[in-house]
Amino acid sequence: MSSHPLKDVIAAADRAIGAEDFDTLMDFYADDATLVLAPGLVATGKAQILKAFLGVAEIFDHRLAVSPGKIEVVESGDTALVHREAIFDTVTPEGEAVSTTRRGTCVFRHTPEDRWLCVVDNGYGHGLLGRC
Amino acid sequence: MSSHPLKDVIAAADRAIGAEDFDTLMDFYADDATLVLAPGLVATGKAQILKAFLGVAEIFDHRLAVSPGKIEVVESGDTALVHREAIFDTVTPEGEAVSTTRRGTCVFRHTPEDRWLCVVDNGYGHGLLGRC
Numbered sequence: 230m231s232s233h234p235l236k237d238v239i240a241a242a243d244r245a246i247g248a249e250d251f252d253t254l255m256d257f258y259a260d261d262a263t264l265v266l267a268p269g270l271v272a273t274g275k276a277q278i279l280k281a282f283l284g285v286a287e288i289f290d291h292r293l294a295v296s297p298g299k300i301e302v303v304e305s306g307d308t309a310l311v312h313r314e315a316i317f318d319t320v321t322p323e324g325e326a327v328s329t330t331r332r333g334t335c336v337f338r339h340t341p342e343d344r345w346l347c348v349v350d351n352g353y354g355h356g357l358l359g360r361c
Numbered sequence: 362m363s364s365h366p367l368k369d370v371i372a373a374a375d376r377a378i379g380a381e382d383f384d385t386l387m388d389f390y391a392d393d394a395t396l397v398l399a400p401g402l403v404a405t406g407k408a409q410i411l412k413a414f415l416g417v418a419e420i421f422d423h424r425l426a427v428s429p430g431k432i433e434v435v436e437s438g439d440t441a442l443v444h445r446e447a448i449f450d451t452v453t454p455e456g457e458a459v460s461t462t463r464r465g466t467c468v469f470r471h472t473p474e475d476r477w478l479c480v481v482d483n484g485y486g487h488g489l490l491g492r493c
Binding site for chain 1: 433
């Protein structure tokens with residue numbers, strides 16, 4: 230699955246988060262997309278998702294970079310289920326660099342215009358089920 | 362998310378696997394559904410998916426029961442991303458009962474006829490990415 234076009238899409242969305250280019254970031258989401266903010270708490274639609282990302286940027290004091298790790302895509306018709314690693318790099322107020330890798334799950338929809346739009350974005354992956 | 366109708370759908374599909382009622386089981390899948398057989402190996406469409414389940418029944422000597430554990434559903438429009446536990450109970454040739462719990466990921470599509478059809482069924486969940 231090394232050459233799937235969704236890998237480039239995901240990498241570009243991650244770069245937009247780090248650059249705080251939220252106009253570009255919102256282009257990756259479908260109008261009715263759902264973003265999981267925490268287990269049991271979601272943002273639905275671009276307006277709510279934008280607010281969530283603005284909040285995240287604030288929480289990390291505008292020092293958050295995201296990059297993709299391993300990505301696996303399973304397609305069915307115009308739907309793609311993505312399992313992905315996301316590597317979060319930030320700097321604490323004390324100046325310490327911190328890197329965290331999380332495994333998330335997303336659903337993308339392929340549009341007639343040959344674009345992939347994120348429909349569900351769950352950065353918690355199976356963490357929604359609690360610990361193993 | 363304790364009352365989501367997909368919980369009943371998933372429980373009924375699990376029962377159909379144990380009962381080897383494959384006609385009923387196939388009704389849960391969309392025509393273009395993809396089932397992950399192993400990392401990097403998928404069955405696409407009902408004919409291939411049916412063959413895969415027939416093979417699984419054979420491998421487990423017709424002694425496989427599946428039941429749902431924890432299930433979390435994230436919806437967006439007519440799409441639902443499901444994280445689920447599946448509890449597999451079987452009996453070895455030596456007569457020993459074995460129970461295994463796995464965490465899988467599925468995508469369901471809601472149809473205009475008010476049905477949920479499984480579009481992607483990945484019993485491996487994040488296992489597709491290898492070990493943490």
